[in-house]
Amino acid sequence: MAKSGAVLESSGSGSRPQLKGRHVxxxxxxxxxxxAYALATVIIAKYTINEPRKRAYAEYYKNYDIEAEFERIRKLGWFQSCPAN
Structure with a gap:
């Protein structure tokens, strides 16, 4: 037994494992x-999804005529308060 204890002492002379603070x-x-992954995902989504969508909406509403759209829907008879003359 003394022999195995001597082996343990000689093998224990190296660096000891860190036992405190490992979880931290x-x-x-x-x-x-x-x-870092979350920020990268937000940046990628902003420039691949949100910016093209904003440009598409801006382009759509640049040429959108609400009066013409109202008349088209009124003629279809979708409004109860406006006659479909």
Whole structure:
């Protein structure tokens, strides 16, 4: 038994594992990775989805005539308060 104890002492002379604060280090690392992915996703969505949609709406309403649209719907008879003459 004394022999096995000597082996343990010699093998224990290396660096010891870190036992305190492992969870905090893990959470810092993965929280920063998660925030980076979230920001990247928001930026990608803004420029691939939102900006083209805003341009399409702006282009649509640039040429949109609400009076002509009202007359078209009135002639179809969709309004109860306006006759479909």
């Amino acid at each position: 280090l893990f959470m810092k690392k993965h929280l920063s990775i998660g925030i």
